[in-house]
Amino acid sequence: MNYKKWFKKSSQEIAFIAKDPILLLAVLLIFGSLIIFILYPLCKVITVSVFSKGQFSFIVLKDVISNWYFRQGFYNSIIMGTLTSIIGAGIGFLFAFTLARTDIPFKKIFHLVAIIPIISPPFIGAMAIIMLFGNNGLITSGLLGINNFKIYGFRGLLFAQVITFFPVAYITLRGVLESISPTLEDAAFDLGGSRWKVFKKVTLPLAIPGIASAILILFVETLADFGNPLILAGSKFPILSVQAYLQITGMYDLPSGAALALILLVPSISVYFLQKYWVSRKKYITITGKPTASSHKVVSPAAKWILFAFCSFLAFIILLIYFTILWGAFAKVWGFDNSLTLDNFKYVFSVGFKAVTDTLIIAVTSTPVAGILGMIIAFLVVRKKFPGRREMEFTSMLSFAVPGTVIGIGYILAFNNPPFALTGTFLILMLNFVFRYIPVGIQSGVAILRQVDPSIEEAAVDLGADSQCTFKKVTLPLMVPAFFSGLIYSFVRAMTAISAAIFLVSANWNLMTVQIMSQVESGRLGAASAFSVILVGIILLAILIIRLILNLFYGNFGGTMLKI
Amino acid sequence: MSVKLVNISKIFGDQGNAQKKVVAVKDVNLEIKDGEMVTLLGPSGCGKTTTLRIVSGFETPTTGEVWISGKMVNNIPPNKRDTSMVFQSYAIFPHLSVAQNIGFGLELKGWEKNKIEKEVRKIMEIMEFPELYNRRPEQLSGGQQQRVALARAVINKPSVLLFDEPLSNLDAKLRVQMRMEIRRIQKTFGITSIYVTHDQEEALTISDRIVVMNEGKIMQAATPIEIYSYPENMFVADFIGRVNFIPGKIIEKREKTLLIDFGICQKEFKNRSGEFEKNESVIIVVRPESLKMSSSKKKDPHCIQGKISKLVYLGPTIEYEIEVEGLSRKIFAVIYNPIEDGFFKIGDLVNIDFKSIAAHILSQKDKK
Numbered sequence: 001m002n003y004k005k006w007f008k009k010s011s012q013e014i015a016f017i018a019k020d021p022i023l024l025l026a027v028l029l030i031f032g033s034l035i036i037f038i039l040y041p042l043c044k045v046i047t048v049s050v051f052s053k054g055q056f057s058f059i060v061l062k063d064v065i066s067n068w069y070f071r072q073g074f075y076n077s078i079i080m081g082t083l084t085s086i087i088g089a090g091i092g093f094l095f096a097f098t099l100a101r102t103d104i105p106f107k108k109i110f111h112l113v114a115i116i117p118i119i120s121p122p123f124i125g126a127m128a129i130i131m132l133f134g135n136n137g138l139i140t141s142g143l144l145g146i147n148n149f150k151i152y153g154f155r156g157l158l159f160a161q162v163i164t165f166f167p168v169a170y171i172t173l174r175g176v177l178e179s180i181s182p183t184l185e186d187a188a189f190d191l192g193g194s195r196w197k198v199f200k201k202v203t204l205p206l207a208i209p210g211i212a213s214a215i216l217i218l219f220v221e222t223l224a225d226f227g228n229p230l231i232l233a234g235s236k237f238p239i240l241s242v243q244a245y246l247q248i249t250g251m252y253d254l255p256s257g258a259a260l261a262l263i264l265l266v267p268s269i270s271v272y273f274l275q276k277y278w279v280s281r282k283k284y285i286t287i288t289g290k291p292t293a294s295s296h297k298v299v300s301p302a303a304k305w306i307l308f309a310f311c312s313f314l315a316f317i318i319l320l321i322y323f324t325i326l327w328g329a330f331a332k333v334w335g336f337d338n339s340l341t342l343d344n345f346k347y348v349f350s351v352g353f354k355a356v357t358d359t360l361i362i363a364v365t366s367t368p369v370a371g372i373l374g375m376i377i378a379f380l381v382v383r384k385k386f387p388g389r390r391e392m393e394f395t396s397m398l399s400f401a402v403p404g405t406v407i408g409i410g411y412i413l414a415f416n417n418p419p420f421a422l423t424g425t426f427l428i429l430m431l432n433f434v435f436r437y438i439p440v441g442i443q444s445g446v447a448i449l450r451q452v453d454p455s456i457e458e459a460a461v462d463l464g465a466d467s468q469c470t471f472k473k474v475t476l477p478l479m480v481p482a483f484f485s486g487l488i489y490s491f492v493r494a495m496t497a498i499s500a501a502i503f504l505v506s507a508n509w510n511l512m513t514v515q516i517m518s519q520v521e522s523g524r525l526g527a528a529s530a531f532s533v534i535l536v537g538i539i540l541l542a543i544l545i546i547r548l549i550l551n552l553f554y555g556n557f558g559g560t561m562l563k564i
Numbered sequence: 565m566s567v568k569l570v571n572i573s574k575i576f577g578d579q580g581n582a583q584k585k586v587v588a589v590k591d592v593n594l595e596i597k598d599g600e601m602v603t604l605l606g607p608s609g610c611g612k613t614t615t616l617r618i619v620s621g622f623e624t625p626t627t628g629e630v631w632i633s634g635k636m637v638n639n640i641p642p643n644k645r646d647t648s649m650v651f652q653s654y655a656i657f658p659h660l661s662v663a664q665n666i667g668f669g670l671e672l673k674g675w676e677k678n679k680i681e682k683e684v685r686k687i688m689e690i691m692e693f694p695e696l697y698n699r700r701p702e703q704l705s706g707g708q709q710q711r712v713a714l715a716r717a718v719i720n721k722p723s724v725l726l727f728d729e730p731l732s733n734l735d736a737k738l739r740v741q742m743r744m745e746i747r748r749i750q751k752t753f754g755i756t757s758i759y760v761t762h763d764q765e766e767a768l769t770i771s772d773r774i775v776v777m778n779e780g781k782i783m784q785a786a787t788p789i790e791i792y793s794y795p796e797n798m799f800v801a802d803f804i805g806r807v808n809f810i811p812g813k814i815i816e817k818r819e820k821t822l823l824i825d826f827g828i829c830q831k832e833f834k835n836r837s838g839e840f841e842k843n844e845s846v847i848i849v850v851r852p853e854s855l856k857m858s859s860s861k862k863k864d865p866h867c868i869q870g871k872i873s874k875l876v877y878l879g880p881t882i883e884y885e886i887e888v889e890g891l892s893r894k895i896f897a898v899i900y901n902p903i904e905d906g907f908f909k910i911g912d913l914v915n916i917d918f919k920s921i922a923a924h925i926l927s928q929k930d931k932k
Contacts, residue, residue: 458622459655461643463669463720473668477659 010387020467027386030377034395036420037435041410042402045265048258048413064259073238074263077223080154080239081267084161085218089211091162092169095314098307100177101203102299105308113315114167116322119543120536121496121513123227123520125160127532128321130231131328131525136335138324152234160228163317165221169214176210177203195300216275220268224403226499227513231520240264241405241499248409248503258413261406272401322536328529335525344530352527355515356534362426362509363494366433371487373434374441375479379471381442382449383457393442400439404499407436412503424506432500437490441483448482449475484550488543495539566756567596567619567724572628574614574780588614589625590780596724596773599754601747602785603767606777607803612760613728615777619758620726621645633723648717649726652733654709656701662712663697669720687719691749707738714746718753725750727759731766739763743770764804768792776800792851794836794924801849801926808855808895810848810868817842822925824848827890828868833920845928854922855897857884857908860915867915870895872908884908886916 052059064070095114099107117125132139133151140149180203188198229239241264248257299307329345331338348356374396380386381393399407411432415422422428452475460470498513505514512535519528574589589611596602604612617623619630621642630637637645648669657665664671666687667680675683688694693711696704704712710730717725730746731739747770750757761767767774768788775785776799783803784796795801798809815830816823822835824846833848840846860869870888882902886895895916908914 453653453655455651455653455655456657458642459649459651459657459716460668461622461641462620462647462649463716464643464672466641466643469672474657474659 014387022468023380023384023386026376027380027388027392030373030380031388031392034392034435037431038395038398041407041414042265042398044413045258045261045406045410048255049262052255060255060259061262064256064263069238070240070243070260070263073240073243073260076154076233076237077240077264078267080157080161080229081219081223083158084165084222085215087158088162088166088218088222089169089173089215091166091314092214093173093207093211094307095166095170095311096173096177097203098311100174101182102304102307104304104311110311110315113318114170116318117164117167118171119492119496119539120322121227121498121516121532122164122225123160123231123498123513123517124325124532124536125164125321126157126228126231127328127516127520127525127528128324129156129160130520131324131334131529132320134335138335138338152232153237157229157232157237157239160232161222161225163321164225164228165218166314168221169218172214172217173207173210176207176214180206195303213275216271220272220275220401223264223268223271224405224499226403226405226502227517230517241403244405244409245502248412254409254413257409261403261409264403265406268403268406269401276397325529325532328525329533331526331529333526334529344526345534347527348530348534352512352515352531355510355512355531356538358509359495359512359535360538362429362433362511363491366430366494367437367487367491369430370434370437370490371441371483374438374443374486375445375476375483377438378442378445378449379475379479382446383454383475396442397439399436404436404497404501405503407432408500408503411500423504424508426509428504429501429509429511432504433490433494433497436497436500437493440490440493441486444482444486444489445479448479452478481550484546488546491542491546492539495535495542566598566600566633567594567758568629568631569594569615569619570629570631572615572618572625572630574611574618574623575626587780589618592628592780592782594775594782594785596756596758598756600772601750601757601759601770602773602775603759603761603771604775604777605761605764605767605803606783608762610777611780612762612777616649616726616728616758616760619724620647620649646723647726648720648722648724649728650710650713650717650730652729654713654730654733656704656709656712656716658701660701661697662699662701662704665701665712666716666719668716673720683719684715687715690752691715691745706734707742710734710742711745714749718749718755721753721755723756725755725757727757727761729760729762731761731763739766746770768804776803778803795849795926798847798849798926801924806852806896806898808850808852809893810850810891810895812846812848814840814842814844814846824925826868828888831920833923833925836925840925840927847926847928849924849926850918850922852883852896852898853900854918855895856917857886857897857899857914858917859908860913867917868895869913869915872910872912872914875908875910882907884914886914888916 049060050056050058095110098104099110104110129151131137133149133156134140135149137149137151140146140151184202184206185198188202193201224241226241226245229242230245233239233242240260244257244260244264247253247260327338328334330340330342332341332343377392377396381389411428412423414420415428422431456478457470457474460474461467465473496513497511498517501511502514502517505511512531516528516531516535519525519531569592572589572592573587576586576588592611592615594602604615606612614623618625619632621637621640624638632646657668660668663681663684667675667684670680670683685694685697688697691711691714693708696708696712699708701709701712713730727746731742734742743766746759759767759770768791771788773785774788774791776783776791778799784791784800786794786796791800792804795804801807801809810826812824812826814822815825817835817840818832820835821832822840823830823832826848860867868888868891870886870891872884873887873894874885876883880900882899884897884899886897888895897916
């Protein structure tokens with residue numbers, strides 16, 4: 001499309017939305033805030049890295065790249081990301097395959113166990129690993145009597161990352177496998193294939209795009225992860241996100257920190273968009289019309305029980321991790337005296353209770369804002385035509401691709417001085433959470449809107465409703481279930497966030513996750529565990545409350561619409 | 565005049581890629597009288613749904629004018645237009661009860677609650693489904709959803725009721741039942757209606773007038789009887805029902821009749837339009853059920869003769885295909901009551917005859 005045509009089309013579209021002033025205002029406001037709170041901080045990261053003493057230069061970047069220790073951090077991050085994503089996706093696939101395609105017992109329990117790491121702070125795995133395999137670890141020193149087992153570094157981190165991130169792959173791949181019609185497998189059997197052949201020639205090839213996309217998602221998440229490496233990586237195995245953090249908080253070297261963030265940003269963004277715009281397009285859709293029941297014939301009984309054993313082992317490890325944290329929260333001094341006490345909780349409530357209330361206030365205020373904003377953007381993007389529609393979707397989804405560390409650094413660079421002097425305030429944390437978690441709302445909103453037949457909205461218009469009235473009376477009520485499931489997710493993320501938030505907390509506003517981290521760093525594993533137990537408890541309670549509200553008010557309709 | 569379309573055209577995709585331009589509707593002129601039920605009939609992609617959406621306001625015509633109740637409504641958005649649509653997918657609001665769905669339009673008009681309830685109950689009574697008042701949409705069958713969608717449209721007493729293939733999602737039996745119901749309700753309230761369908765039987769049974777469309781253009785607009793018996797061109801003749809086209813030439817123009825030669829035999833026909841000239845090439849349109857067949861023992865100069873090449877026995881009727889020397893298309897005949905009118909076997913030589921009143925003459929110019 002040439003420039004003239006683009007201009008003509010845009011001006012037509014502008015003329016069209018100008019007729020609807022509220023729509024125009026909404027579009028302008030959203031664009032404004034996306035530019036200020038997503039693009040501007042990112043630009044800051046870039047400009048600070050490529051300007052030195054007010055002049056454009058690559059000195060900072062050059063210094064950082066020529067530094068051996070930073071280069072090592074980059075390689076380590078890439079290696080860790082690659083291995084975690086491949087192993088995690090492999091385990092996730094086996095787990096998903098077992099639950100989707102066999103009739104093993106306790107499926108529901110396996111599913112719930114696999115969900116736990118998703119709804120808890122991502123560094124809980126690292127904490128538990130130290131408590132189990134560290135110097136005073138329950139298994140290493142307690143059970144086996146080894147006192148100098150080296151869990152810090154590559155091995156320990158890889159283990160923690162795989163346990164933390166395989167559930168993400170599991171959720172993705174379960175969806176993929178369930179969308180592959182079992183009748184295709186039946187057809188392959190019918191044509192004379194053996195079980196293994198059917199798996200190899202039908203099931204696996206159909207799942208390949210899903211597996212590829214799970215690997216890429218895991219790569220981006222691992223690369224961006226901050227909590228696990230901060231606890232487990234150690235100085236001999238530097239990781240980029242931690243290095244950027246230490247440059248800024250330890251050395252007060254903002255330009256180098258920004259440069260490291262920029263280096264971290266490049267692979268994350270490229271892999272994210274590779275996943276979103278290339279791999280995810282290749283998905284097969286084989287279920288059309290009536291869904292068919294799985295026939296469970298793909299797996300032989302022997303293979304079934306091997307897979308069952310595998311899933312049980314995995315579930316055991318996850319439960320062990322959470323059991324360790326729970327025990328740690330009630331133990332006197334972990335590793336020396338594991339008898340039960342309430343001292344850790346007393347400590348949390350006397351010293352750190354402000355972090356609990358702060359976290360709650362920020363999460364409770366930011367998630368509904370993120371949810372509503374996400375729904376509105378989803379609505380505008382799917383149902384309305386205006387210039388910059390694609391750009392709006394692109395920008396608002398960007399925070400999925402950008403590692404939290406980069407965003408955090410961007411925010412302290414962008415909002416330290418007027419006109420946006422927000423450092424140390426409640427607002428900087430809240431805004432950060434809002435704009436980091438709108439993609440969740442947008443995704444679920446877009447998904448549900450694509451399922452709602454546009455003629456339902458047309459029917460309302462036909463019966464005399466204008467566009468605001470249609471949105472309020474028809475579209476919004478239909479989006480409510482998506483809104484709430486988006487809400488649960490962004491609440492969980494807001495409660496467990498660390499990588500960006502650690503840059504933005506202050507004496508006035510602190511977060512539980514940051515508290516847990518500092519307790520771990522100062523060796524108070526008991527207090528850290530108690531904090532974690534409270535944190536996970538709050539999340540579970542919140543999920544329960546949202547579910548109850550949904551059932552109470554939307555029981556009838558929520559039931560049929562929620563299965564998305 | 566309730567609805568008037570003047571020179572309506574709609575071109576899609578003229579903003580972006582010029583190569584993707586699609587002319588959906590072309591120079592459509594149509595006038596619909598008060599209380600009339602007009603069907604837009606045609607194959608998929610003929611522009612019938614686009615025309616309907618132009619009337620409702622969901623599409624704006626590229627050129628031309630839409631008039632409703634004497635007002636030009638081109639610039640009036642769909643929510644301000646006095647039209648109500650019954651959607652193909654019914655578009656029942658899934659989060660509202662049946663009563664709330666039906667009362668939606670009245671609620672928007674700001675009616676009081678008890679007035680809405682009274683009106684909703686009244687219309688459900690007329691449409692004979694009062695028991696569904698408190699139901700949820702997911703508890704409704706397809707036919708019931710259809711009734712709710714119809715009630716929701718009718719209750720607003722619109723000047724024009726629009727139907728977008730409303731029965732295409734129902735099974736065959738229900739379709740027959742529902743089309744009677746739609747016609748009954750439409751007549752009860754006397755609402756001017758435009759009905760889009762690709763089902764010719766539906767169009768023939770339900771309409772005051774049928775508008776046959778193809779490639780965005782109106783091919784013919786007439787009563788069902790005229791459309792079936794006197795199609796204006798080969799497209800209409802071929803699209804509605806099954807038909808035989810027999811080419812011929814006018815060899816004599818008499819006072820009120822024409823003598824046409826088929827190359828095999830000659831026959832005299834009434835000159836209904838009076839437009840034909842001597843030596844003009846014409847096409848005779850004869851429906852299969854108008855053909856009479858008899859065993860052929862000898863040559864008859866007034867009959868077409870041929871050999872039976874295929875037959876399908878259907879109980880009450882038999883369908884025959886007959887190969888006639890000198891005709892490129894086989895003749896298709898349907899014989900009702902075969903016991904009286906005789907059975908034939910494949911290979912039998914038969915005389916084919918028809919009364920000239922049953923034939924319709926098209927000029928070669930009307931081929932399209």
